[in-house]
Amino acid sequence: MHPMALHTWTLYLLAVLGLSLTPGPNSLLVLAHGASHGSRRTLWTIVGGALGFMSLIGLSMLGIGALLQTTASALLVLKIAGGAYLIWLGIQLWRSPAIQLRPAQADADTHVRGRVLFRQGLFSAVSNPKVLLFYGAFLPQFIDPQRDLWIQFAQLAVTFVLIEALVEFVIASLAHRVRPWLERSGRGFNRVCGVLFGAMGAALPLTR
Numbered sequence: 001m002h003p004m005a006l007h008t009w010t011l012y013l014l015a016v017l018g019l020s021l022t023p024g025p026n027s028l029l030v031l032a033h034g035a036s037h038g039s040r041r042t043l044w045t046i047v048g049g050a051l052g053f054m055s056l057i058g059l060s061m062l063g064i065g066a067l068l069q070t071t072a073s074a075l076l077v078l079k080i081a082g083g084a085y086l087i088w089l090g091i092q093l094w095r096s097p098a099i100q101l102r103p104a105q106a107d108a109d110t111h112v113r114g115r116v117l118f119r120q121g122l123f124s125a126v127s128n129p130k131v132l133l134f135y136g137a138f139l140p141q142f143i144d145p146q147r148d149l150w151i152q153f154a155q156l157a158v159t160f161v162l163i164e165a166l167v168e169f170v171i172a173s174l175a176h177r178v179r180p181w182l183e184r185s186g187r188g189f190n191r192v193c194g195v196l197f198g199a200m201g202a203a204l205p206l207t208r
Helices: 006-020 025-037 039-068 074-095 114-126 129-142 149-173 175-206
Strands: none
Touching: 006 129, 006 149, 006 175, 025 039, 025 114, 025 149, 025 175, 039 074, 039 114, 039 129, 039 149, 074 129, 074 175, 129 149, 149 175
16 A cells, blocks of 8 residues: 655645636635635535535546556556646636626625535536546546555545645635736736646656
């Protein structure tokens, strides 16, 4: 039973941190809820999203694990295909317009129940089928076939969810400051994130 190598986990940690800072459905939902309900109540949204992400990561890992058991070269194929997909995502992010949060996206009802926020966070995470495809492209880049597969999967999942939840809480806490900046400078921010995605997609498949 061998966990991930420290240098591989460190690289993964940095990649996850960068990914968590890129705009996505859950980060925008947390931003809107943070501006409307405050960071403490937005914890319900964050926990719901974390549960959704954990579920999708689990499904993705089951598929990856089944594929790796069929052929020894499957991991190389996953790395190459995953890298190409990450580059494509970077191009799409580069071309995307600045974020515009409409008033309807930030419900002004400060008394909305926690379970409603939880449900919105959960559904936002699991309702995007592209997320499952993304995990299938991203996670194999950090898998060492010589080490215990399921211990590595557990490390990947826990690290991703914890970092994502932490970043979302920071976003919710700074919502009133971050939201105007994203609407004003969001196009440039998207392009920076797009370059990072492209670089990661090109570099990670070559990492050993």
